[in-house]
Amino acid sequence: MKIWKLLILFAVLAGVVAAGAVGGRWYGDNKKPNFTGNADLYVYPGTTVAEVIASISDSVVSRPRSLRRVMRAIPDSAIKPGHYVIEKGKPSVYVPRMLRAGWQTPVNLTLSGMMRQKGAIARKISRQMMIDSVTVAAALEDKDLLASYGFTPQDVFSLIMPDTYQVYWTDSMKEILDKQKAAYDAFWTADNLRLASAQGLSPKEISIVASIVKSESNYEPEYPSIAGVYLNRLRQGMKLQADPTVAFCFGYTLNRILYKHLEFDSPYNTYLYAGLPPGPICVPDRASLEAVLNPDRHGYLFFCASAAMDGTHKFAATLAEHSRNAREFQRALDLRVSN
Numbered sequence: 001m002k003i004w005k006l007l008i009l010f011a012v013l014a015g016v017v018a019a020g021a022v023g024g025r026w027y028g029d030n031k032k033p034n035f036t037g038n039a040d041l042y043v044y045p046g047t048t049v050a051e052v053i054a055s056i057s058d059s060v061v062s063r064p065r066s067l068r069r070v071m072r073a074i075p076d077s078a079i080k081p082g083h084y085v086i087e088k089g090k091p092s093v094y095v096p097r098m099l100r101a102g103w104q105t106p107v108n109l110t111l112s113g114m115m116r117q118k119g120a121i122a123r124k125i126s127r128q129m130m131i132d133s134v135t136v137a138a139a140l141e142d143k144d145l146l147a148s149y150g151f152t153p154q155d156v157f158s159l160i161m162p163d164t165y166q167v168y169w170t171d172s173m174k175e176i177l178d179k180q181k182a183a184y185d186a187f188w189t190a191d192n193l194r195l196a197s198a199q200g201l202s203p204k205e206i207s208i209v210a211s212i213v214k215s216e217s218n219y220e221p222e223y224p225s226i227a228g229v230y231l232n233r234l235r236q237g238m239k240l241q242a243d244p245t246v247a248f249c250f251g252y253t254l255n256r257i258l259y260k261h262l263e264f265d266s267p268y269n270t271y272l273y274a275g276l277p278p279g280p281i282c283v284p285d286r287a288s289l290e291a292v293l294n295p296d297r298h299g300y301l302f303f304c305a306s307a308a309m310d311g312t313h314k315f316a317a318t319l320a321e322h323s324r325n326a327r328e329f330q331r332a333l334d335l336r337v338s339n
Contacts, residue, residue: 030093034063039086042169043099044130048076052099056086066092074100081130083107083169106166109176115160116215116252116282130170139173149181157280158207159184187289195293199231208276209234209292210284215244219311223291229300229315231292238301240270248281307332 037060043052049071058064070092080102086095097103109128115121122136139145141153151159161183167176188203196206213226233240243257249266262269268277300315302322307314307329314329316322 031091033089034061034066034092035086035088035090036060036062037088041084041086043079043081043084045081047079047081049074049079052079052095056095060086060088063092067095070096081170104168104170107169108164109167110164111160111162111283112164112285113162114214114282115157115162116248118156121160121283125176129167129176131173131176136173139177145174145177149177152279154279155204155207157211157283158204160283161187162283162285187286192293199292199295200235201292205276206289206292207284208280210288211280211282212240212242212244213291214284214288215247215282216242217311217313219313220287222313223288224294224296225298225300225315226303226313227288227291228295228298229303231295232299232301234275236301237274239272239274240276242270245270245277245281248277305329309333309336 039056039060041052041055053068053071056067061067074096078096079099082102082104083106084098084103085105086098107128109125111121111124115124118137118140119133122133122140125131125136126133140156143153146152146156146159149159159177159180161180163183165176165179165183167179193203196203199206201209209227209230212230213223216226217223230240230242245268246257246261246264247254249264249268250261254261262271265272267273268281270277298315299317302316302319302325303313304322304326305314306312307325309332314325316325
């Protein structure tokens, strides 16, 4: 009788120990913090559970066995692609739950700098997103897609609003363009529409002039003065004769624009055709757009690079004055080349 009681006691104790072990493991996997630092994950389509585990550094995990145990409980097919941040203090079980549910952490998509070719824009976006550059480039030429936003492949540069956007890494090109359209609409307030009307231009025409202004100079303080020159020419019926429009005709491959290039027959060549080109020649930024909406009021019709070679320009009201400025710049350039 005593032996029987001892056996029962040992069985109870073993059960308690086993239950404690199971309970302790469950607590360790589901409740106890396992991450001692943040882990940043980029999960591509087809990524396996083993690859996810391997991508998480042991330096931010206090109990790697716990993480491997809970991760191996889910199939590879359950993992959703995306950018994920596992924050410090999270338990092991958070990772498979996060990957199953697709709890992504947004990333920054930055569109900035000189964006004057669709291929370069496609590469800029693809470097920051899961989407490939071929897909981006195709979207920028997709007439039906762009028409849904009120744009065409010819004027799509107007739709792109340089800024930094919070997006999901897996967002489609349509979702990216949705954000561009929202930013475009936000820029074109009632006040800005009135300013455009005061210039006698539509928002898209403002974008075209702004693209030329941006292409002319990297020195933003001069944007309003340059905008004033082109608006003065438009009002007087003069050809814009903007060198950047010629560069656009040649895909920005020219090191220097020569007289023979000015004869290239294209509606974008403002040396041959009066008025505005059919579309913007680069993506205008906020500074160039605002310069065209609020140009300097002056009588200048010409400008050329300053002989100081400091990125600024000299402005002139007459061709004679402009010619003197141009000769002064050419002498300075020749002197620099000879030295």
